[in-house]
Amino acid sequence: MSIEIESINKQFGSFTALGDVSLSIPSGELVALLGPSGSGKTTLLRIIAGLESPDSGRILFNGEDTTESHVRERKVGFVFQHYALFKHMTVFDNVVFGLTVRPKETRPSKGEIRDKVTELLRLVQLEGMAKRYPAQLSGGQRQRIALARALAVEPQVLLLDEPFGALDAQVRTELRRWLRRLHDEIHVTSVFVTHDQEEALEVADRIVVMNKGRIEQAGTPDQVYEHPANPFVLNFLGNVNLFHGRIQSAGEGQPEADNSVSYVRSHDVEIDRSQHDSSSLKAEVKHIQKLGPSVRITLSINDSESFVEAELTRDVFQNLDLQQGEQVYVRPRQVRVFAEDYQI
Numbered sequence: 001m002s003i004e005i006e007s008i009n010k011q012f013g014s015f016t017a018l019g020d021v022s023l024s025i026p027s028g029e030l031v032a033l034l035g036p037s038g039s040g041k042t043t044l045l046r047i048i049a050g051l052e053s054p055d056s057g058r059i060l061f062n063g064e065d066t067t068e069s070h071v072r073e074r075k076v077g078f079v080f081q082h083y084a085l086f087k088h089m090t091v092f093d094n095v096v097f098g099l100t101v102r103p104k105e106t107r108p109s110k111g112e113i114r115d116k117v118t119e120l121l122r123l124v125q126l127e128g129m130a131k132r133y134p135a136q137l138s139g140g141q142r143q144r145i146a147l148a149r150a151l152a153v154e155p156q157v158l159l160l161d162e163p164f165g166a167l168d169a170q171v172r173t174e175l176r177r178w179l180r181r182l183h184d185e186i187h188v189t190s191v192f193v194t195h196d197q198e199e200a201l202e203v204a205d206r207i208v209v210m211n212k213g214r215i216e217q218a219g220t221p222d223q224v225y226e227h228p229a230n231p232f233v234l235n236f237l238g239n240v241n242l243f244h245g246r247i248q249s250a251g252e253g254q255p256e257a258d259n260s261v262s263y264v265r266s267h268d269v270e271i272d273r274s275q276h277d278s279s280s281l282k283a284e285v286k287h288i289q290k291l292g293p294s295v296r297i298t299l300s301i302n303d304s305e306s307f308v309e310a311e312l313t314r315d316v317f318q319n320l321d322l323q324q325g326e327q328v329y330v331r332p333r334q335v336r337v338f339a340e341d342y343q344i
């Protein structure tokens with residue numbers, strides 16, 4: 001089922017939660033709504049679901065206006081961050097809940113329901129757990145059961161609001177890979193909300209970057225990462241350094257614009273012991289912070305007030321054998337230039 005979001009506006013009092021948001025989601029796509037807290041992701045998701053109505057604009061499912069139709073008629077499945085399963089019910093009963101509450105005429109037979117649960121538990125890789133209670137499952141397993149429950153009613157659209165937000169980092173990583181594989185298997189049009197750029201980059205077919213109730217950019221993970229439309233997107237998808245005016249990057253010509261701001265991602269800053277070329281800037285190592293597989297170095301550029309952050313792999317850091325207080329050279333590998341007046 002395709003989703004068409006047409007010029008959606010939503011105010012809460014005088015606050016604009018969504019300002020003229022339009023987006024086309026083709027059938028079968030897995031889309032991530034990515035943005036900082038308060039950017040309007042959940043509001044948009046709730047409007048797609050029919051849990052909230054827009055002040056103006058339309059939502060079309062397969063070309064049909066659903067704006068007035070009730071949440072039950074929209075055939076959407078939900079998974080929320082804290083979608084508590086019914087504690088007193090087994091996994092089996094939780095998964096089939098949406099089917100057993102249907103009127104008799106449309107309710108599947110007991111045999112059909114049993115087959116369905118077996119199939120769904122296979123899909124979420126929790127075969128053999130039908131008789132357990134939620135308290136006997138891990139957080140990650142519970143979210144997979146929540147997903148099985150959402151899928152039981154054969155939704156045309158699956159909406160996920162920070163589905164792995166409450167889980168620890170390792171389980172989160174496992175589950176997002178698993179969600180990607182699951183989507184490759186079932187191809188249901190899915191929209192998931194996240195503020196975690198890594199999660200969006202890894203899972204989604206397309207990322208919609210939101211900020212202050214507007215869409216800053218929509219594109220494939222490669223497009224938004226490699227060709228950010230503006231400094232907000234660049235900054236949100238990785239740490240950046242900001243230089244007023246022009247700076248030269250290694251291997252590239254000098255940027256043209258005069259009143260421009262240059263942005264360099266931390267992992268695009270190279271540190272050398274000797275001056276490489278005219279793009280090298282002399283700097284002092286101020287601070288070294290080890291972050292698992294990478295190391296973040298803060299440097300101050302000599303004869304200026306500017307600080308630069310460089311992110312190095314452990315290997316590169318160890319080879320350089322950097323010490324706090326040392327004089328080195330920094331070289332931006334890739335510089336992106338945007339007009340000065342853009343606010344991050």
Ligand SMILES: Nc1ncnc2c1ncn2[C@@H]1O[C@H](COP(=O)(O)OP(=O)(O)OP(=O)(O)O)[C@@H](O)[C@H]1O
Pocket residue numbers: 012017035036037038039040041042043044193195
């Ligand atoms: N029912 C409401 N009444 C008033 N303000 C609201 C309501 N719902 C949301 N808002 C406001 O609208 C803005 C957007 O909220 P929304 O939940 O869509 O953001 P979000 O991007 O999903 O953020 P988060 O990642 O923190 O959940 C926020 O500033 C929020 O306070």
